[in-house]
C-alpha cells in the first residue's frame with residue numbers, strides 16, 4: 001500500500017493545498033482524472049517559486065495523497081481561525097490542528113520574522129494603511 005503519511009509540516013502544507021484544488025475541481029463537475037491532472041498543474045503553477053523545496057509533491061505523491069483522501073484515510077478540515085482547509089489523518093498519525101495556523105505561530109516565534117513583521121506594520125501605519133493594536 002502506498003504511503004500517504006505526511007510527517008513534516010511542509011508536506012502537510014503542500015498536500016493540503018493540492019487536495020484542496022482537487023476537491024474544488026471535482027466538486028465543480030470535472031471527472032476524477034481531469035480534476036487530478038488539472039489540480040496538479042495548478043498546484044505546480046502556485047508553487048513554482050518553491051520548486052527546489054524537497055517536500056514539494058511529485059505527481060506520484062500527489063496521486064497517493066488524493067487517493068488517501070478519496071478512501072477517507074485523510075480528511076479535509078476547515079480551520080475556524082484562518083478559514084483554510086487542511087488535511088488530517090483519520091488514524092491520528094498526524095499532528096492535529098490547522099497546519100497554516102501552526103506555521104503562523106512558529107513564524108511569529110522567530111525573532112527575525114517578528115522584526116520584519118514589526119517593520120512592515122510600522123511602514124503601513126506611517127502610510128495610514130493600517131493601525132497597530
Ligand SMILES: [Zn+2]
Pocket residue numbers: 079080081082083084098099100101102
Ligand atoms: Zn488555521
